[in-house]
Amino acid sequence: MxxxxxxxxxxxxxxxxxxxxxxxxxxxxxxxxxxxxxxxxxxxxxxxxxxxxxxxxxxxxxxxxxxxxxxxxxxxxxxxxxxxxxxYGFCTGCGKMIDTDRLSSNPLASLCIKCANSN
Ligand SMILES: [Zn+2]
CATH class of the missing domain: 1.10.287 (Helix Hairpins)
Structure with missing residues (x-):
């Protein structure tokens, strides 16, 4: 990383x-x-x-x-x-960094937008 x-x-x-x-x-x-x-x-x-x-x-x-x-x-x-x-801050699905905008609006997010949407 x-x-x-x-x-x-x-x-x-x-x-x-x-x-x-x-x-x-x-x-x-x-x-x-x-x-x-x-x-x-x-x-x-x-x-x-x-x-x-x-x-x-x-x-x-x-x-x-x-x-x-x-x-x-x-x-x-x-x-x-x-x-x-x-x-923390990395997607538990794909391991990539979670978008900081997403993280600041939802600090508990464990998935990036892509992975969250494909669930
Ligand atoms: Zn991901």
Whole structure:
């Protein structure tokens, strides 16, 4: 590889991802706490249908959010791993450098535009 990202820039990107990683882990923890199904006292066989429905909706919302956050967190972890391996910024498909415009609009991108489009 002829061009590598300067360490100074990688350090900045890494710090940014580490922040996001912490933030996502915190959010995931909060979602676990707010999920009514995690609450041992949550309404079981409750006569109040309305409460059951509200709990079901809250549960599904937190499941949806959790899936999204988990997906994002694993992408952030992958990017951090690529920084450690010094492969960050290179396409995991073809090994070429990812266009910097693409990377600045989506720092988590692991594929160049060509490979992303052929997937
Ligand atoms: Zn590629």
């Amino acid at each position: 002829d061009t590598k990202y300067p360490r100074r820039i990688l350090a900045k990107i890494r710090a940014h991802f580490e922040d996001e990683q912490k933030h996502l882990e915190k959010r995931l923890g909060q979602i676990d706490e707010s999920d009514p199904y995690k609450d041992p006292d949550h309404a079981n066989d409750n006569a109040d249908i309305g409460l059951d429905v509200r709990e079901e909706i809250a549960h599904q919302q937190s499941e949806g959010n959790r899936d999204q956050l988990k997906k994002r967190l694993s992408e952030v972890n992958d990017a951090l791993e690529r920084i450690d391996k010094e492969t």
